[in-house]
Amino acid sequence: MALWQGKSKRKPSGGRLKLSRGKRKFEIGREKQFTKVGPVSLKKYRTKGANIKMRMLSADYANVMDRKTNTVTKAKIINVKINPANPNFVQRNIINKGTTIETDIGDAVVTSRPGQSGAVDAVLVE
Numbered sequence: 347m348a349l350w351q352g353k354s355k356r357k358p359s360g361g362r363l364k365l366s367r368g369k370r371k372f373e374i375g376r377e378k379q380f381t382k383v384g385p386v387s388l389k390k391y392r393t394k395g396a397n398i399k400m401r402m403l404s405a406d407y408a409n410v411m412d413r414k415t416n417t418v419t420k421a422k423i424i425n426v427k428i429n430p431a432n433p434n435f436v437q438r439n440i441i442n443k444g445t446t447i448e449t450d451i452g453d454a455v456v457t458s459r460p461g462q463s464g465a466v467d468a469v470l471v472e
Contacts, residue, residue, distance in 0.1 A: 349375030381405055381460040383423050383439040388464055400464025408447060408466040410454045421449035423466070441466060 352373035355363055372394060379389070384404035391399045410421040428446040429435040441447060445456045447468060454468035 349377065351375045379403060379461065380435070380438075380440040381442065381466070383425060383441065399462060401462070402460040402464045402466065405441065405460060405466045408449060408454065408456070408468045410449055410451060410468045410470055412451075412470045414472075419451065421451045421454070421468075424448040424450065427453060446471065 350369060350373055352369055353363075353365065355365060357363055376391070379401060381402045382404045383406065385406055387403040389401045389403055391401055393399050406423055407420050408423050409418050411418045423441075425448050426436050426439050426441060426445055427448050429440065429442070430444050431442055432440075435442070435445070441456055441460055443456055443459045447454055447456060447466075449468070451470070453471045455471055456466060456468045458465055458467035460466050
């Protein structure tokens with residue numbers, strides 16, 4: 347089933363709208379594919395204007411920034427500790443923006459969107 351990101355057929359009051367046109371191909375969304383902890387796996391997507399988006403399907407390393415020393419190091423992801431988006435994501439080891447991950451240099455909060463940018467960037471938590 348395709349996801350549709352077009353205009354609703356209902357008004358904010360709940361009444362029906364008569365649409366002047368049908369659905370368009372550029373209004374179709376994509377199925378969710380979550381970034382998990384595991385060996386690196388990327389997927390390319392063609393976007394509007396023939397641009398490319400990289401979707402990260404699994405990651406085992408993160409670019410972690412230490413605010414005290416202002417340096418970025420590549421750290422191994424051990425597991426997911428807290429995920430405010432969905433508590434079930436912790437059990438499934440799913441990474442998205444705002445997730446607290448456990449790395450070999452300490453806990454870090456993910457600041458990037460791995461499903462959009464193709465990389466896991468994080469900031470070390472003191």
